[in-house]
Amino acid sequence: MRLSSLFMPTLKENPADAQVTSHRLMLRAGLIRQTSAGIYIWLPMGLRVLRKIEQIVREEQDRAGAQEILMPTIQPAELWQESGRYEAYGKEMLRITDRHDREMLYGPTNEEMVTDLFRSNIKSYKDLPLMLYHIQWKFRDEIRPRFGIMRGREFLMKDNYSFDLNEEAGRISYNKMYVAYLRTFARLGLVAIPVRADTGAIGGDLSHEFQILAETGESTLYYDKAIEDFDLASLTGDIDADTIEKLQNLYAMEEEKHDADNCPVAPENLRRAKGIEVGHIFFFGTKYSESMNARVTGPDGNLVPVEMGSYGVGVSRLVGALIEANHDENGIIWPEVVAPYKVGLINLRIKDEACTAACGDIYQRLTDKSVDVLYDDRDMGAGGKFADMDLSGLPWQLIVGPRGLKNGLVELKNRATGDRQELTLEDAINMLGA
RNA sequence: CGGGGAGUGGCGCAGCCUGGUAGCGCACCUGUUUUGGGUACAGGGGGUCGCAGGUUCAAAUCCUGUCUCCCCGACCA
Numbered sequence: 001m002r003l004s005s006l007f008m009p010t011l012k013e014n015p016a017d018a019q020v021t022s023h024r025l026m027l028r029a030g031l032i033r034q035t036s037a038g039i040y041i042w043l044p045m046g047l048r049v050l051r052k053i054e055q056i057v058r059e060e061q062d063r064a065g066a067q068e069i070l071m072p073t074i075q076p077a078e079l080w081q082e083s084g085r086y087e088a089y090g091k092e093m094l095r096i097t098d099r100h101d102r103e104m105l106y107g108p109t110n111e112e113m114v115t116d117l118f119r120s121n122i123k124s125y126k127d128l129p130l131m132l133y134h135i136q137w138k139f140r141d142e143i144r145p146r147f148g149i150m151r152g153r154e155f156l157m158k159d160n161y162s163f164d165l166n167e168e169a170g171r172i173s174y175n176k177m178y179v180a181y182l183r184t185f186a187r188l189g190l191v192a193i194p195v196r197a198d199t200g201a202i203g204g205d206l207s208h209e210f211q212i213l214a215e216t217g218e219s220t221l222y223y224d225k226a227i228e229d230f231d232l233a234s235l236t237g238d239i240d241a242d243t244i245e246k247l248q249n250l251y252a253m254e255e256e257k258h259d260a261d262n263c264p265v266a267p268e269n270l271r272r273a274k275g276i277e278v279g280h281i282f283f284f285g286t287k288y289s290e291s292m293n294a295r296v297t298g299p300d301g302n303l304v305p306v307e308m309g310s311y312g313v314g315v316s317r318l319v320g321a322l323i324e325a326n327h328d329e330n331g332i333i334w335p336e337v338v339a340p341y342k343v344g345l346i347n348l349r350i351k352d353e354a355c356t357a358a359c360g361d362i363y364q365r366l367t368d369k370s371v372d373v374l375y376d377d378r379d380m381g382a383g384g385k386f387a388d389m390d391l392s393g394l395p396w397q398l399i400v401g402p403r404g405l406k407n408g409l410v411e412l413k414n415r416a417t418g419d420r421q422e423l424t425l426e427d428a429i430n431m432l433g434a
Numbered sequence: 435c436g437g438g439g440a441g442u443g444g445c446g447c448a449g450c451c452u453g454g455u456a457g458c459g460c461a462c463c464u465g466u467u468u469u470g471g472g473u474a475c476a477g478g479g480g481g482u483c484g485c486a487g488g489u490u491c492a493a494a495u496c497c498u499g500u501c502u503c504c505c506c507g508a509c510c511a
Binding site: 140 | 461
């Protein structure tokens with residue numbers, strides 16, 4: 001992509017409304033624009049990141065055996081009246097009526113709908129276990145949306161639902177998702193601490209939140225430092241049952257539930273940190289299958305309500321969380337796996353024929369190698385280009401100017417470390433194309 | 435919802451107290467200049483001051499109402 005034609009409106013100054021780092025940088029780097037409180041437009045650069053995160057989440061869901069579907073954003077009220085949550089959900093649910101005065105709602109989550117889908121299509125234990133997920137926009141009319149995309153009212157969530165014959169099988173599904181989440185966050189290069197959680201409005205008895213450690217986190221956690229030995233940011237391999245059990249047995253609690261006097265962890269082994277909740281998994285048994293009559297015939301010929309769990313990842317929130325975890329005073333520092341482009345090619349002097357020819361050549365050859373390149377071909381000063389490129393956070397900057405080119409050299413800068421090296425044009429292309 | 439703050443060109447702000455129909459920086463356009471970390475100069479386009487009502491000869495400025503946005507708190511992916 002050529003930057004001269006990319007819709008990437010950057011801001012030199014901080015928007016007054018944006019107080020939090022990720023929000024500020026997302027606006028300044030041209031990732032999003034706000035339309036109302038907690039509701040945003042995703043611009044090309046932001047959308048590319050969102051899609052990449054979505055894809056990693058998807059791959060790990062598929063890998064765990066879940067199947068992707070796509071349920072609608074608009075749901076009929078009847079399903080929620082049946083489960084009893086239509087009243088219980090309160091003002092957080094956006095209620096709407098269609099032209100026939102039928103009560104509808106913009107889905108804040110999909111337990112009811114997926115349970116309805118299940119009960120009308122699955123009748124036998126032979127079709128279990130089953131995990132269905134989708135990645136869809138949700139709307140929750142939060143009392144106070146804030147922190148930009150981190151607590152929007154409209155947000156993109158991956159939600160998965162498991163159906164099993166009995167509790168034992170249900171817990172196996174739960175642990176599959178537990179592992180899928182560890183892998184997902186590790187692939188994103190994030191340390192996500194699994195914290196034992198309450199089940200809240202969703203109900204049930206087993207639940208974990210995944211909290212990314214970041215100074216700007218909304219919640220405070222206490223956890224056993226032994227959790228760090230698991231190297232959560234690298235835990236992408238196969239994870240055995242033993243490891244899961246060890247990890248789940250280690251202490252990790254939110255501040256509200258942490259009791260300093262009765263904490264099983266010795267003070268010197270206890271860590272305190274701020275976290276951003278990016279995932280939440282629940283096993284809630286038959287709460288919905290009973291109220292909504294989702295039963296299957298078991299091996300003994302008797303009807304039993306299915307055991308269910310639900311598992312959410314805040315996909316759009318992860319964009320903000322990743323920035324909170326990866327930035328400096330100059331801007332965003334994207335991990336390569338989610339970066340909107342891998343390389344920012346900076347042409348320092350567009351009016352210099354040799355320079356522009358060299359850049360055109362590099363751009364073409366990298367593109368041929370399927371490397372995502374953002375080519376800054378704008379006719380403007382070097383300072384602005386450097387500043388914009390640092391702000392955008394692309395992992396690699398390939399700087400091409402007349403000065404180096406005279407000796408056949410270009411400069412490669414690593415955004416994260418700031419390391420620069422002078423390379424021949426060929427070496428640079430080979431290195432980035434590898 | 436309770437508490438606090440703010441709405442003036444795309445962004446950041448001044449003007450409001452002491453009414454006289456709008457200004458600065460950045461961005462944008464044209465030209466020249468400059469060119470390895472936001473170059474400099476000149477010229478130019480763009481807003482009727484969140485909205486509604488009121489007071490007045492006259493309202494961005496005063497009064498009333500209303501909407502929106504941001505921050506702190508209870509809730510959440």
